[in-house]
Amino acid sequence: DTAVSQTPKYLVTQMGNDKSIKCEQNLGHDTMYWYKQDSKKFLKIMFSYNNKELIINETVPNRFSPKSPDKAHLNLHINSLELGDSAVYFCASSQVPTNGDTQYFGPGTRLTVL
């Protein structure tokens, strides 16, 4: 069973388009996250979300928005895509509060903006 899954695995699109990436976790966790990993492999938090609170990394452009239809899903919507948005996007989940924040990651979505 896949604990954290993402779709699609690959996404190639034109500048200016709007796209979504879906994430689902079957771990029963309360909190989900989106990360961006750039070409230099640096993994940076974008959002963390549970049913009480959305925490946004202040460096994330407002073209990015998380949408959570329920506790097991956190989708990422991106409007007006730009070349610099090309990266691998990872979804993750954790049970909070827990021992710190041990997170479980999905396989990633490789986004290429042309």
Place this chain on the structure above:
Amino acid sequence: QKEVEQDPGPLSVPEGAIVSLNCTYSNSAFQYFMWYRQYSRKGPELLMYTYSSGNKEDGRFTAQVDKSSKYISLFIRDSQPSDSATYLCAMSANSGAGSYQLTFGKGTKLSVIP
């Protein structure tokens, strides 16, 4: 100064060698320290987790935390070709409301040569 510094490598060692991976950090509020392993084109997976200062051993892996020096290490004994991956250190502090945010190092790419 970045919050978490990690030498990106790459690091290449012969099979059977002892590998030492390190991170330094500046935020004294960090309480939980983790090492993630990321294989090529996969999501990060939690390898080791420690709380506060001290050592933790799991098979061939040993994690050390020295909070006084703001320095953490991961040692891999009898390294195997299957250990070839990027190793990311991560650490977290309470960001309020009982939630934690992970801050990652840039990752060290390790290759174990047969």
